[in-house]
Amino acid sequence: KQEVTQIPAALSVPEGENLVLNCSFTDSAIYNLQWFRQDPGKGLTSLLLIQSSQREQTSGRLNASLDKSSGRSTLYIAASQPGDSATYLCAVLNNAGNMLTFGGGTRLMVKP
Amino acid sequence: NAGVTQTPKFRVLKTGQSMTLLCAQDMNHEYMYWYRQDPGMGLRLIHYSVGEGTTAKGEVPDGYNVSRLKKQNFLLGLESAAPSQTSVYFCASSRPPDRAKNIQYFGAGTRLSVL
Numbered sequence: 001k002q003e004v005t006q007i008p009a010a011l012s013v014p015e016g017e018n019l020v021l022n023c024s025f026t027d028s029a030i031y032n033l034q035w036f037r038q039d040p041g042k043g044l045t046s047l048l049l050i051q052s053s054q055r056e057q058t059s060g061r062l063n064a065s066l067d068k069s070s071g072r073s074t075l076y077i078a079a080s081q082p083g084d085s086a087t088y089l090c091a092v093l094n095n096a097g098n099m100l101t102f103g104g105g106t107r108l109m110v111k112p
Numbered sequence: 113n114a115g116v117t118q119t120p121k122f123r124v125l126k127t128g129q130s131m132t133l134l135c136a137q138d139m140n141h142e143y144m145y146w147y148r149q150d151p152g153m154g155l156r157l158i159h160y161s162v163g164e165g166t167t168a169k170g171e172v173p174d175g176y177n178v179s180r181l182k183k184q185n186f187l188l189g190l191e192s193a194a195p196s197q198t199s200v201y202f203c204a205s206s207r208p209p210d211r212a213k214n215i216q217y218f219g220a221g222t223r224l225s226v227l
Contacts (some may be wrong), residue, residue: 004154005221031209034216036142043116043202085186089154097209098162099170100216102154 002027004092008105010052013080014111021075021106023090025047031093035064035075038087038105048075080110114138118203118219125193133188133222135203142204144186145170145179145216148199154211155202159185162208193226201223 004022013019032051036044044080048057048064050073056065063076073090091102116137125131130138135144142163147155157170161180177189186205190197201224204216 009152022126022136032214041221043220044216046215049215089157093209093214096145097214098160098168099157100132100155101171102147102156104152104154 002030002092002094002099002101004090004103006088006090006106008106009104010107012101012109012111015082016073016081017080017110018076018078019080019108021077021088021090021108023073023075023103025071025092025101027092027094028071029095030068031095031097033066033073033090034066034100035062035073036089036091038089040086044089046061075093077108078109082110082112085109116205116217116219117199118204118222121220121224122223123225125190126223127194127226129193130189130191130222131193132190133201133203133224135186135188135205135219136184137186137203137205137217138184139205139217140183140216141205142183142208144180144188145204145206146176146188147202148172148197149202149221150199158188158201190223195226198224210219 050066061078087105122178145160159178164183202218206216
């Protein structure tokens with residue numbers, strides 16, 4: 001059974017800092033890995049999707065890397081802003097493409 | 113564009129009552145999913161559908177039933193609600209995994225309390 005772990009569970013940083021969120025998974029047989037953002041009381045918004053054959057994806061100040069063999073992914077946020085405050089979730093899609101397994105999330109607070 | 117729409121947004125039930133949650137998507141996606149989110153546990157897949165008329169069990173299917181009579185709609189039913197089903201329920205839809213940009217689009221969620 002796939003298990004996804006996110007560390008840390010919560011993080012508070014001052015505005016302007018660069019930060020790294022970590023995600024690890026136990027079964028390397030994945031189709032892709034996604035990072036999502038969730039604001040309080042809202043649904044999930046996809047930030048980045050990395051196919052299993054890819055090593056990284058970038059979108060603006062966000063960069064996500066994937067090391068499938070070691071079961072790890074990182075989300076790098078450059079020059080953090082208060083508007084980045086949210087919960088960040090990583091999820092892996094199995095090879096059958098029918099089950100997305102989520103980590104517990106990292107709750108990020110960026111202080112002005 | 114509406115994307116994925118869930119109704120209702122909030123509901124309070126008494127133990128033993130039944131209800132149906134509705135999910136509608138306007139993106140012509142083949143795949144649809146129902147998840148529940150509990151504090152500190154992330155999202156867990158309840159049931160999913162890979163096309164009209166098909167459904168399958170996910171990680172935590174017990175106590176729930178689903179139907180996909182139309183491609184754009186995916187219904188989640190609770191026949192006899194229990195306090196353990198108090199949670200936030202999310203619906204999502206996507207293209208099949210072999211299509212480009214296969215990301216899951218999520219609804220805003222339904223907050224359900226069972227007393």
